[in-house]
Amino acid sequence: MRQCLRAALLGGALLLAGLPGGTHAQGTPSPAGPSAGAPAEAPLQVREIGSLHVGGRVAELSGLPSREIVYSPGAPPIRLDPNGQFQVEQMYAQYVRLQDPRARYPLILAHGGGLTGVTYETTPDGRPGWQMLFLRAGHDVYVTDAVERGRAGWARFPEILPGEPVFRTMGEGWGLFRVGPADGWNIEPSLRRAFPDTRFPAAAWNRFMRQGVPRWTTTDRQVQAGYDALVQQVCPCVILVHSQGGNFGFTAALNAPDKVRAVIAVEPSGTPPAGADAARLRGIPHLVVWGDHIEGNPFWTNIRANVGRWQARIREAGGTADTLDLPAQGIRGNSHMLMMDDNNAEIAARIQDWMARQGLMR
Structure with a gap:
């Protein structure tokens, strides 16, 4: 079963290997949308697509001045x-439920700071994202927008938030997300310096930055x-979280x-406080995934x-x-945005293998 799932996950990446932007992040990105010329895969058997908002509260404001506007x-x-x-303060999730899921439990995909659930949809250079890859591996998938992001909605600030x-900024993430050195950013694409082995589709950086949204600290x-x-x-x-979402996933468990x-934490940036009772997690397997250039x-x-200390406590x-230390396994060049890198299907397959070993597949 695991070999079949691995083949299903890797198939998309292998089919794209000969297309522009499919093998090296420095190449010309393929256009957004389905890749022309790739053999068609069998259609997913989907039972239901929908969305929901959860949580939140009613806030009341008073004493603010009114004004005249034209809508x-x-x-x-x-x-x-x-x-x-x-x-205010509700969370959003879009779900896709399969006709015959092979996973025992739905998979929640949660994004990082300054981002939304778009993180897991289509990659900036037009390849399938982890939403599609894990659906093909047999999971019902929930893609989320956290409170104060995307379709979860905002609230007035500072009165409520x-x-x-x-x-x-466009340049901050270049170094922070380890696409290249911090001083390698330039507004002119031809002058940007990425790491020579980067797996991120660096030519699609501007497209990636269109996904950015405000965040609060x-x-x-x-x-x-x-x-x-x-x-x-x-x-x-099963909860899969990224970056800022890491601590929220750990704490949700x-x-x-x-x-x-x-809990699968992809480069989590935070952990629960020192007083958290790790013994409560004795029956919940955790996987932490790290890329390169750390x-x-x-x-x-x-x-x-910090994350290593939290894992030790568990x-x-x-x-x-x-x-899952990718460089230690000989996989070099992955950025902070592992789910968008040009080997995102291979990483998803390794995560899928881990879930199968934990007994999370039927």
Whole structure:
């Protein structure tokens, strides 16, 4: 069974190997959408596609001044009163449920900071994302937008969301996401310097940056409440989280160990506090996945050390906390955005193998 699943996951990548942008991140990216010339795969047998919002609360504002606005050109002006009740702090998820899933539990895909569930859809250079790859591997898949992101919606700030949003520049992520050295960023694409072995489709960087959205640094409590509400509504489940989402996934498992069957953290940037009871996770296997170019990067070196200590605590409590270190396995050049790199299908296959070994497939 595992060999069949691996073949299904890797098939898309192998078919794309000869297409522009399919083999090396520095090449010309393939256009967004299905890859021309690739043999058609068997259609997915989908039972249901839908979406839901979970969690949140009603907030009430008062004492704010009203003003006159025009909603559309040519429409008459209307007086806007910003006072009243607002539905806020909800989380969004889109689900695709298969006719005959081979996984025992649905798979939740949760994004990182300044991003949305688009992370897992189509890659910036037009290849299938992890949503499609894990559907083909037999999972029902939920792709999420966390509180204050994407289709989850915003709220007024600072009246409801404390503080103000943070916006990522185009150049910040170049070094932070380890596509290239921080000083390799240039607004002119031909002058950008990526790592020679980068697996990220660097020529599609501008397309990737279209996915960026504002984020807050003051809303962890509200975001965690959204994750917890989602777990209560759709689980038992497996949670796959990325970057900022890592700590939310770890904590969701701590908060509902009866609902979460496994946690897969792709380059998580945070961990639960020192007082968290790792023994609650004894029956929940954890996998942490790391890409390349971490050594020598103080930010990521410190993060990896913190995550390693959290994994050690899980193991000391009798739990499973495995690590998929791609460079240690001879797979070089992966960025922070592993699910978008040109070997994203191979990485998904390795994650799929781990899930099968944990007994999460039928």
